[in-house]
Amino acid sequence: MNRLIGMVVLIGAVVAGLIGLSAVFYLAAGGLAYVFAEYLGAPPSFGAAIANVVTLMLVVMMISGSLLTVAERKWSAMMQNRIGANRIKVLGSALGGIPFLAADALKMLTKESAPPRGRTRILYEMAPALAFAPVFALFAIIPLGPPVPLGSIIASAAGALGSAGVALQVASPDAGLLYIFAISSLAVYGTALAGWASNNKLALLGGVRASSQMISYEVSLGLSLVGTMLAFRTLRLEEMVVAQGAAVIGPVPALGILLQPVGFLIFFASAFAETKRAPFDLPEGESEIVGYFVEYSGMKFGLMFLAEFVEIVVLAAIITAVFLGGWHPLVVSTEWLRQTVTPLWFGAICGGAFLAKMIVLMWLQLTIRWLLPRFRFDQIQKLCWKILLPAAIANVFVTAGALLIDPSMQLLAWIGVATIVAVVAITAAVGRAPAPGEHGAAHVVAGH
Amino acid sequence: MPYPIENRPADLRERMYFPEIIRGIGVLTKHFLRNLFFARDKNPDILERRRGEFGVSDNATLQYPEERAPYPPGYRGLHRLVPREDGKPRCVACYMCATACPAQCIYIEAGEYPDDPIEKYPVKFVIDELRCVVCGFCVEACPKDAIRMDSGEHTPPSYERGAQIWDEKRLLRGPSVSYQYDPWLRRGSPSIPADKLEEMRARAKPFPTVATDEYAQTPGFSVRALAQEAKDRAERPK
Ligand code: SF4
Ligand code: SF4
Numbered sequence: 001m002n003r004l005i006g007m008v009v010l011i012g013a014v015v016a017g018l019i020g021l022s023a024v025f026y027l028a029a030g031g032l033a034y035v036f037a038e039y040l041g042a043p044p045s046f047g048a049a050i051a052n053v054v055t056l057m058l059v060v061m062m063i064s065g066s067l068l069t070v071a072e073r074k075w076s077a078m079m080q081n082r083i084g085a086n087r088i089k090v091l092g093s094a095l096g097g098i099p100f101l102a103a104d105a106l107k108m109l110t111k112e113s114a115p116p117r118g119r120t121r122i123l124y125e126m127a128p129a130l131a132f133a134p135v136f137a138l139f140a141i142i143p144l145g146p147p148v149p150l151g152s153i154i155a156s157a158a159g160a161l162g163s164a165g166v167a168l169q170v171a172s173p174d175a176g177l178l179y180i181f182a183i184s185s186l187a188v189y190g191t192a193l194a195g196w197a198s199n200n201k202l203a204l205l206g207g208v209r210a211s212s213q214m215i216s217y218e219v220s221l222g223l224s225l226v227g228t229m230l231a232f233r234t235l236r237l238e239e240m241v242v243a244q245g246a247a248v249i250g251p252v253p254a255l256g257i258l259l260q261p262v263g264f265l266i267f268f269a270s271a272f273a274e275t276k277r278a279p280f281d282l283p284e285g286e287s288e289i290v291g292y293f294v295e296y297s298g299m300k301f302g303l304m305f306l307a308e309f310v311e312i313v314v315l316a317a318i319i320t321a322v323f324l325g326g327w328h329p330l331v332v333s334t335e336w337l338r339q340t341v342t343p344l345w346f347g348a349i350c351g352g353a354f355l356a357k358m359i360v361l362m363w364l365q366l367t368i369r370w371l372l373p374r375f376r377f378d379q380i381q382k383l384c385w386k387i388l389l390p391a392a393i394a395n396v397f398v399t400a401g402a403l404l405i406d407p408s409m410q411l412l413a414w415i416g417v418a419t420i421v422a423v424v425a426i427t428a429a430v431g432r433a434p435a436p437g438e439h440g441a442a443h444v445v446a447g448h
Numbered sequence: 449m450p451y452p453i454e455n456r457p458a459d460l461r462e463r464m465y466f467p468e469i470i471r472g473i474g475v476l477t478k479h480f481l482r483n484l485f486f487a488r489d490k491n492p493d494i495l496e497r498r499r500g501e502f503g504v505s506d507n508a509t510l511q512y513p514e515e516r517a518p519y520p521p522g523y524r525g526l527h528r529l530v531p532r533e534d535g536k537p538r539c540v541a542c543y544m545c546a547t548a549c550p551a552q553c554i555y556i557e558a559g560e561y562p563d564d565p566i567e568k569y570p571v572k573f574v575i576d577e578l579r580c581v582v583c584g585f586c587v588e589a590c591p592k593d594a595i596r597m598d599s600g601e602h603t604p605p606s607y608e609r610g611a612q613i614w615d616e617k618r619l620l621r622g623p624s625v626s627y628q629y630d631p632w633l634r635r636g637s638p639s640i641p642a643d644k645l646e647e648m649r650a651r652a653k654p655f656p657t658v659a660t661d662e663y664a665q666t667p668g669f670s671v672r673a674l675a676q677e678a679k680d681r682a683e684r685p686k
Contacts, residue, residue, distance in 0.1 A: 001503075004485050007484060081507050082507065370476065371469065426464065427471055
């Protein structure tokens, strides 16, 4: 029972911590925006963006990425009825395995780097950065929190300056989702070059596997989001998030997952394949087959390893923004919240909601990693070209048709609800159909 | 135990794949939540621990050095040379065990008690536990029930190989055993004082007929008691 109470308290503390963290981010963004606007004459969004680079991209992403290495141990242990890493103790307490983070970092940083002979020097050194940087850059357009007037954060900002919005978003290019496709497809260079430059046949094969898998899934990845672009009529993520707050069927908000359940599944599967984690971990296959970073050691390997976890964070963030209503808290109505609390706290609670959704999605990705065995390579290609791609194309046509008939998204929402109900019904149908020829099998045994 | 393997083709829902994945996520979530919110049963009696019920986690892990599962009955543990009641080894240095040992890891040097010229004893009795294949042939071969593997513990780890060479000083331990047929009890021995001899004779047991006889076991490690316990546990209504 103690653990039950402790866990409930801990979860509450985490939620409160996320809200507090978002409040701190808003203060940082507002503060820097004010300083830039007041003393340097730059637009407030400029200062806010600089603050957001530090808070969102360094704090949120790097910390959650590295905490995920611990979470992977502990959460997978819980799923498999084990205890998990708990042998490093600080003052007699294992602290949920978090001290392992320090041990890991120390190990990665102090390990010997053993570069192979005959490597292509420049590409070999560059590949980890090429694998890591695109993933890192993806986070730039994630709208973590709604715009909040600068005047409500910094009391002395008044007038036009005070009404300028400060959002927890580093950049909001018009291209929006296209930016995501463009940058995420760059990540394949890191893996392919790592395999090629390390002068190792097995690494080269791993790199080839990685590039063929990533390029294939790029196609269904792109098509799966076309439906949401059509439905929300925008490419910008922050506008998508705002659009998801509007009610569509009665009070139910127009969540992306409601309008596009098929698109969600396809995007999730394709993006999961892009992260190169189990069950799509053929490019590396830590346990059995040799992967593209076999010749990397020390922190170069660590960077590749971390890139994978950062990909999880980014994927969770994109899904939250596009399909799960972004920063809308969902448990309470956003409008009601906006009128009840001060703008700063409104932003903080919304930012906390976004982070909480992200955590749930990261957990879901780790769950799937421990749920499924690895696909065979032909199965991976078959899944992509024969199942996901046709489904994505069909989804685009159905979405476009539904929007043509009913531009208010209601028809689309009903189609989505019907799909979700169908999936749930099929899933909940217990028991299996009796296998054909069971009689015959029994006969053979008896007659023998 | 053989069991029939169901190897039937996947039905439609399984071929659709996604519903089965969602069900799988459900299963993992159940385990995850139960292990997240409930502590594991820390009952020191490891075989009695509850798991999989409401209020306890599903966790099956033992925190090994601190918590150890008891070895099963009949476990062949670290050797010991069984002492007589007067502290001397029962071993008569007959070399049967050394001859039977397939790993040839027993080294014996025989000697005679100065005051009892009939009886031999091992001046040196060394077992190289690193070479031992734990087959138990030495125990089977011994005519005097002088070497046993009933300590219920495995060979403790060490930092040097030398520490794995166990000599008679380290091997001679555990509870002593006397049988009525022991020659030193039947005819007496000048090396044993008369009153001690009487006491030993009184305590001597008949020769064990089966390996599970209680007195053929180290106290606290009774095969019979363990077997009975296991049986009780299986029969107890759930
Ligand atoms: S258990 Fe087998 S290998 Fe080990 S000492 Fe006895 S006879 Fe030799
Ligand atoms: S332990 Fe037994 S078999 Fe081995 S030398 Fe002694 S009496 Fe003989």
